[in-house]
Amino acid sequence: MDTKRKTPIGRPRAFDADAALERALLVFWANGYEGASLDDLTEAMGITRTSMYRAFGNKEDLFRKALQRYSEGPAAYVPRAMEEPTAREVATAFLNGSVRTTTLPGCPAGCFGVQGSLAAGEAGRRAQQALAVWRNDGITVLRERMQRAIDEGDLPAGADADQLARYLMAVSNGIAVQAAGGAERAELQLVADIALRHWPLG
Amino acid sequence: MDTKRKTPIGRPRAFDADAALERALLVFWANGYEGASLDDLTEAMGITRTSMYRAFGNKEDLFRKALQRYSEGPAAYVPRAMEEPTAREVATAFLNGSVRTTTLPGCPAGCFGVQGSLAAGEAGRRAQQALAVWRNDGITVLRERMQRAIDEGDLPAGADADQLARYLMAVSNGIAVQAAGGAERAELQLVADIALRHWPLG
DNA sequence: CCACTAGCGCACCGATCGGTACCGAAGGAG
DNA sequence: CTCCTTCGGTACCGATCGGTGCGCTAGTGG
Structure with missing residues (x-):
């Protein structure tokens, strides 16, 4: 038609x-x-x-x-971060973006992908699963980017792309939880900073 | 009466x-x-x-x-971890306990203190706040333990107790979010391991 | 101008929400 | 035994939930 x-x-x-x-x-x-x-x-x-x-x-x-x-708005920092030239810059852009977005003035504190539906009753189970898929997709994107960094020699050959991806996502999600609890942006930036201090965590 | x-x-x-x-x-x-x-x-x-x-x-x-x-049951690992002799052992026990508890067989995946009520409508706002207070209390306990480690010379004098506490809690909460999304215990243990690899993160 | 299509909003649907009044049942105190 | 207090279950409360039927309205195409 x-x-x-x-x-x-x-x-x-x-x-x-x-x-x-x-x-x-x-x-x-x-x-x-x-x-x-x-x-x-x-x-x-x-x-x-x-x-x-x-x-x-x-x-x-x-x-x-x-x-x-x-994904296309507040969380657009994720695909942007993946385009950074080195794994260290990727990780830095990813965590800094996480801090910024979870403490955005005029927006709710925290990450929509985390608090939108982390646990739910029967009625909200489909929404809960949709967000779980969304978060796992984020880990996949990070893992592929870390693997590329390993292949390019940017990260040591012995590095574990999956482990690095999960670690970055865990710090990001943890930042989101604390933001939801009312933490200030400066406090969360310190968390991102300390997570990156010893990168690439070899 | x-x-x-x-x-x-x-x-x-x-x-x-x-x-x-x-x-x-x-x-x-x-x-x-x-x-x-x-x-x-x-x-x-x-x-x-x-x-x-x-x-x-x-x-x-x-x-x-x-x-x-x-707090007294599944999360009892938190006060127990604070009794470890060194900051490194405290951090290790805390994150390992987080991995264990969020992937406990027979219990829901994730942390009750996170997913019990991270976001809520008007009806659940009081429960939401109760959990936010609970999580902030956890950060306080960690901060006081880290400060003690600094005072005792276990951690360098320049260390930031609040920053370390928030970082540990962020990793723990991030582990909980991934557990809620279905991550396996072994995968989350790798996250805890990598977070501790460069401790004390000086 | 008319016919058609689709947005709009009132009023309402059955289901479920958290919470409670009421009453029979069960056990201790005298 | 009789009184008294509390427990447990049914049946119900008003409010709110997500979702819709239907009539009205406002535009487009002929």
């Missing part, structure tokens, strides 16, 4: 879907999947339940789209 | 309150505060709602008592 016409037939939507998704992300980020009710979400988005369902599907779909937006 | 008589007046309770609290802890641990419904909890505890309310107060009280039990 003609699903991609320039001007869609019918009444055009009266709200900015991108802006609404951004608001939804903030609510999920602050309250988690189960802690964010449809009333909370739609009120923040400035639309009614019906409009939300038409535009995004349902609560779970909205959560997944918010996660994608998180 | 006579609140502490040897044999309490009235019908004695027909269930083991300690065992019931243990079961409740497991449910909160696995599902989080908001993800654990009273039906889930009471079914696991083997008692009715009424008995639970009589014995423990309400859901929030039950959660706090479960947290206390967690």
Whole structure:
């Protein structure tokens, strides 16, 4: 069918879907999947339940789209960090980005990928799994980058790419947990600094 | 009044309150505060709602008592680790204990103090704050132990007790997040090992 | 101008939430 | 035994949960 016409037939939507998704992300980020009710979400988005369902599907779909937006927005420092020339610079950019993003003014403290749904009841299990996959994908990206560094001779041949990747992700996640508990950016930067002091941890 | 008589007046309770609290802890641990419904909890505890309310107060009280039990049970490795003679041994016992407890067979993967309520809606905000306080208390205990090590000359005088404490807690929390995502104990042990490789991180 | 399509929002759905009133049952104190 | 206190279970409370049916409205295409 003609699903991609320039001007869609019918009444055009009266709200900015991108802006609404951004608001939804903030609510999920602050309250988690189960802690964010449809009333909370739609009120923040400035639309009614019906409009939300038409535009995004349902609560779970909205959560997944918010996660994608998180990846492309606040968490975009991750793929950027992978482009650094050396493993040390990759690790530094990754952890510094983690500190910055988990203490972003105007955004909830912590990492959406961690606190969005770390534990959940039956209702939120799918959201929980989606975030677990997201975090594991992050470890995979780090591992591949570390392996490349080993192959290029940037890291010693005996280094363990998986171990380094998991370590960096653990420090990043730990920073996120402390940020969620109210830690200041300067305190968390010290954590990132000390984690990098002896890099490459040979 | 006579609140502490040897044999309490009235019908004695027909269930083991300690065992019931243990079961409740497991449910909160696995599902989080908001993800654990009273039906889930009471079914696991083997008692009715009424008995639970009589014995423990309400859901929030039950959660706090479960947290206390967690501290005295699975998380008892923390105060034990603080009694190790050197800072290096303290750090090693702390992180190894973290790996063990977050991957305990028969228990939910991860740390109750992290995933019990990292983010929450209005209903779970008090539980969330209780866990934030609990985690900050953990950092305080570590900081005081690190300061003692500095005072005793075990760590160099220029060391930063707060920084070391936050770093150790970050690695521990990061291990917990990865455990919640399904990581194996052996993988997490490698994370702990690498974090300790260059201790005392001078 | 009309027909069609789709956004919008009210009102409502059944299910489930945490919490409680009530009542019969069970055991100690006298 | 009788009183008294507490336990345990049923049945229920109002509130809120995620999700929808339906009528109205606002645009586009012919």
